[in-house]
Amino acid sequence: MRHQEYEKLLFEREDLSEIERTRLQAHLIECAWCATLNDQWAAVEGILRSAPSVPAPQGFAARFQVRLEKARQRKQARLLLLTTMLTIIGLLVVASLLGWALISSGPTIFSWVLKVFNQFYWVGSVFDVFVDMLILFLENLLEQLPLVIWMAASAAVSLLSLTWITTVYRLSYRDIRRE
Amino acid sequence: MCGLMSAAQRLAEAEYIARARNGDDAAFHEVVNAFQGPVFNLCYRMLGNPQEAEDAAQETFLKAYRNLRSYNPDRKFTNWILSIASNHCVDRLRKRRLQLISLDEWLPRFENPAPNPGPEQTLTDKELQEDVREILDRLGSTDRAAIVLRYWYEYSYEEIAEALSLSVPAVKSRLHRARRSLAEQWSPQSAVFVNGGV
Numbered sequence: 001m002r003h004q005e006y007e008k009l010l011f012e013r014e015d016l017s018e019i020e021r022t023r024l025q026a027h028l029i030e031c032a033w034c035a036t037l038n039d040q041w042a043a044v045e046g047i048l049r050s051a052p053s054v055p056a057p058q059g060f061a062a063r064f065q066v067r068l069e070k071a072r073q074r075k076q077a078r079l080l081l082l083t084t085m086l087t088i089i090g091l092l093v094v095a096s097l098l099g100w101a102l103i104s105s106g107p108t109i110f111s112w113v114l115k116v117f118n119q120f121y122w123v124g125s126v127f128d129v130f131v132d133m134l135i136l137f138l139e140n141l142l143e144q145l146p147l148v149i150w151m152a153a154s155a156a157v158s159l160l161s162l163t164w165i166t167t168v169y170r171l172s173y174r175d176i177r178r179e
Numbered sequence: 180m181c182g183l184m185s186a187a188q189r190l191a192e193a194e195y196i197a198r199a200r201n202g203d204d205a206a207f208h209e210v211v212n213a214f215q216g217p218v219f220n221l222c223y224r225m226l227g228n229p230q231e232a233e234d235a236a237q238e239t240f241l242k243a244y245r246n247l248r249s250y251n252p253d254r255k256f257t258n259w260i261l262s263i264a265s266n267h268c269v270d271r272l273r274k275r276r277l278q279l280i281s282l283d284e285w286l287p288r289f290e291n292p293a294p295n296p297g298p299e300q301t302l303t304d305k306e307l308q309e310d311v312r313e314i315l316d317r318l319g320s321t322d323r324a325a326i327v328l329r330y331w332y333e334y335s336y337e338e339i340a341e342a343l344s345l346s347v348p349a350v351k352s353r354l355h356r357a358r359r360s361l362a363e364q365w366s367p368q369s370a371v372f373v374n375g376g377v
């Protein structure tokens with residue numbers, strides 16, 4: 001056998017059979033190269049085997065509790081942000097669909113736009129403009145959109161709001177575990 | 180070194196792990212108390228620095244908490260959590276290696292003592308810990324994890340393979356390579372390593 005094959009025995013000593021162990025011992029007596037490698041490995045392994053386990057520092061578990069709480073809060077904040085953004089996007093989609101339905105309902109849209117510009121011209125306060133625009137918008141919606149679309153839009157808005165409220169409510173109980 | 184445990188302890192452990200899996204936070208606190216030692220030691224041996232080891236050990240428990248439902252109770256809990264810790268440390272070491280200049284190279288070694296050196300800790304203990312770090316520093320991250328699991332946790336080849344997602348022959352070949360490289364670098368005259376770490 002060449003050095004390489006004995007090296008295998010040398011570094012896997014814990015798995016050796018009695019015969020292999022004897023063969024290795026015999027080789028170590030006659031081969032200076034393998035004997036040196038054996039001594040060097042024995043020194044390194046001796047250090048590895050004699051080093052005790054290092055205990056966790058004092059207060060480790062308490063610091064973990066703090067970290068867990070912070071992680072939980074971060075996750076809740078992220079979920080809240082995500083749900084709010086999705087709700088806003090949902091509301092925008094509903095509003096766009098309503099707007100589109102309004103526009104495609106006929107030429108009356110021009111009269112509506114005209115009314116809005118009139119209001120904008122005569123009313124000084126931005127807030128009043130906003131409120132008036134909203135009222136005008138809703139009035140026009142009621143006049144021009146079929147009842148079915150109006151009901152569907154209300155249902156969608158209610159559903160989105162309900163989802164958002166439920167999520168916010170559940171967040172106060174939910175932790176960072178993966179479900 | 181970290182493995183021995185009585186039957187009663189094992190039973191109590193199984194109970195609070197089961198409670199923790201069902202969402203009992205107090206039981207998870209027990210889990211942290213019971214396993215902080217082995218987890219911290221693994222991180223310390225892997226990373227060689229008490230501050231980073233603490234951070235890695237805390238992250239390990241956080242990952243365990245998040246994934247507790249995926250833990251299979253038929254498997255030993257120690258093996259499961261140490262597998263999380265080993266992989267987390269391997270990732271950290273890989274990231275550390277990606278940094279062009281390691282801060283460690285600029286700091287003298289003695290600025291990084293072992294944690295909590297109690298009054299009972301003698302100079303020989305410190306030297307021993309220093310030697311261990313020097314040895315482990317010479318190994319790549321996965322080889323280092325294999326050596327730590329083998330020598331501090333008396334893991335079988337199969338257990339190391341499972342923890343590090345390797346095949347058993349791959350574990351054997353890694354351990355062989357690591358041992359050979361450490362033996363070759365050791366200088367018997369001065370009882371130190373002869374050339375720079377890998």
Ligand SMILES: [Zn+2]
Nearest residue numbers: 003031033034
């Ligand atoms: Zn030989």
